[in-house]
Amino acid sequence: MSSIVSIAIGQCGISIQEKQWITLLQEYGIDECGIINKLENDKKLDSYFYEVKENVYKPRALFTDLDDHRINSLQSASLKQLFQGVPTVYSIDGSHNLFARGMYSVGSELKDEIQNQITYLLEQCDSVDSIQIQNSLYGGTGSGLGGLIYDILNEVAPQYITNNLVQYPDLSTQSQMTLEIYNNILGQNKQAHLTLILPFCNQNIQFLNDGSYKIQKQKGFDNINNVISQIHPLITSGSRYHGSINASTRKICTNIIPFPRLKHMSMICLPLNYYKQKQQTQLDYIEMIHDSVNQEYSFFSKDTFRILCSHHMIRGVDIHQEEIESEYNKLYRSNNIFATNWIPNSCSISYCNVPCQYNSKLIFSIISNYNICRHFEKYTQQYSQLFRRKAYLHYYLQEGMDEMEFTEAESNINDVICDYQASGYYENVVEEDNHDDDDQYMLNYFD
Ligand SMILES: Nc1nc2c(ncn2[C@@H]2O[C@H](COP(=O)(O)OP(=O)(O)OP(=O)(O)O)[C@@H](O)[C@H]2O)c(=O)[nH]1
Ligand SMILES: [Mg+2]
Numbered sequence: 001m002s003s004i005v006s007i008a009i010g011q012c013g014i015s016i017q018e019k020q021w022i023t024l025l026q027e028y029g030i031d032e033c034g035i036i037n038k039l040e041n042d043k044k045l046d047s048y049f050y051e052v053k054e055n056v057y058k059p060r061a062l063f064t065d066l067d068d069h070r071i072n073s074l075q076s077a078s079l080k081q082l083f084q085g086v087p088t089v090y091s092i093d094g095s096h097n098l099f100a101r102g103m104y105s106v107g108s109e110l111k112d113e114i115q116n117q118i119t120y121l122l123e124q125c126d127s128v129d130s131i132q133i134q135n136s137l138y139g140g141t142g143s144g145l146g147g148l149i150y151d152i153l154n155e156v157a158p159q160y161i162t163n164n165l166v167q168y169p170d171l172s173t174q175s176q177m178t179l180e181i182y183n184n185i186l187g188q189n190k191q192a193h194l195t196l197i198l199p200f201c202n203q204n205i206q207f208l209n210d211g212s213y214k215i216q217k218q219k220g221f222d223n224i225n226n227v228i229s230q231i232h233p234l235i236t237s238g239s240r241y242h243g244s245i246n247a248s249t250r251k252i253c254t255n256i257i258p259f260p261r262l263k264h265m266s267m268i269c270l271p272l273n274y275y276k277q278k279q280q281t282q283l284d285y286i287e288m289i290h291d292s293v294n295q296e297y298s299f300f301s302k303d304t305f306r307i308l309c310s311h312h313m314i315r316g317v318d319i320h321q322e323e324i325e326s327e328y329n330k331l332y333r334s335n336n337i338f339a340t341n342w343i344p345n346s347c348s349i350s351y352c353n354v355p356c357q358y359n360s361k362l363i364f365s366i367i368s369n370y371n372i373c374r375h376f377e378k379y380t381q382q383y384s385q386l387f388r389r390k391a392y393l394h395y396y397l398q399e400g401m402d403e404m405e406f407t408e409a410e411s412n413i414n415d416v417i418c419d420y421q422a423s424g425y426y427e428n429v430v431e432e433d434n435h436d437d438d439d440q441y442m443l444n445y446f447d
Helices: 010-028 067-076 099-123 142-156 182-194 202-210 215-217 222-229 230-233 251-257 272-277 285-291 321-333 371-388 391-400 404-436 441-446
Strands: 002-009 048-054 055-060 059-065 088-090 127-136 162-167 196-200 265-270 304-314 347-352 361-369
Touching: 002 010, 002 099, 002 142, 002 182, 010 055, 010 067, 010 230, 048 441, 055 067, 059 067, 059 099, 059 142, 059 251, 059 361, 067 088, 067 321, 088 099, 099 182, 099 391, 127 142, 127 222, 127 251, 142 162, 142 182, 162 230, 182 347, 182 371, 182 404, 196 202, 196 230, 196 265, 202 222, 202 285, 202 321, 222 230, 222 304, 230 265, 251 347, 251 404, 285 321, 321 347, 371 404
Parallel strands: 002 059, 002 127, 059 088, 127 162, 162 196, 304 347
Antiparallel strands: 048 055, 265 361, 304 361
């Protein structure tokens, strides 16, 4: 049985992962002390958990941070017994919101311990399905310590799938922190060896949740984290459960990554993303199929999708494969969506016959499209403005960073943008102009 190792980095990563373990406990029927209540045959327990003694399970997880605040609260939360003995590696020095402290000065003191813990977790697995990393690229810890951990993984586990569920800045709003622009690009530069990157924006998820951006601050991140916590177990469900046409994590990655650097996906999960808009009883696969390529339901950006390729996982009961395939076929050949036409079967579909605990019918879509490229273009521009004047650079250099790394990061992101453009970005824009004269956005965008 293939196992999944989870690594949480910084406050955002740890908070989301804490919720994810609650989701997984419910899915597997394990209580908060790690004791299994009822063994079900279709549940592959040793994927996310490992058995420490008879019927007692622990998460295959590692929690890391550059301060002890969030890690300490894990020890006092309702899951403290579950997390007892789960490795935590942290410092009390803080990142000061600097990538360089996570990657170099403070991070380097933690490097050996993190490497040992990751190696130990991997050695505990009979075989590894994938390594999951959860963080934000806004902060110094998520980006810097994240970058260090990406490097460690490339050193000790280059053969495994690494997927990074990562919080990206929202395209439509102002920055929260000045230095997030540096942290973000420097952190992304370190993602070169990861297999799959799954970005989400808090604002978009909150909007899907209750139709308002504003409520987020009052409510904290609980709602958002609840939604995100359900995503990772879905990606691996093809590896964990029976399906008539099943797709393991590796199979999905192979189909949706036509070029090594184009690995940033948009995700849609229905009915999760409908939230209160639609009742469970109203759900039908045909309508969900159409919404599964609608950017309005995306976790990342609501900009028009220009689809390079996609994978749709249908999970549940009453699946009529032929009907679903024919509907996707019609959709991808229609003028209703912008899909690349030079990849003959750009839409792959898999079926998992074990429904998830919340929904009897579910479609989880991973879509490779050009929205991330817009984000890169906007952010590199801001980054270059700061870097040209060497603003804030001294903080990073004091922590042992070389100025060359700033230049290299800028150049690497520009290479990714070029790869997106070479894969048909402009062609899609021309197509759209023919279809929709009112959409001035892209015309202005390239002026
Ligand atoms: N969805 C979600 N986002 C969060 C959460 N906590 C923080 N964030 C977002 O993550 C970004 C900051 O990242 P943090 O994880 O707090 O920072 P960090 O990685 O710990 O880095 P430093 O604290 O700067 O060392 C901000 O954009 C927050 O809005 C959370 O629990 N859930
Ligand atoms: Mg923090």
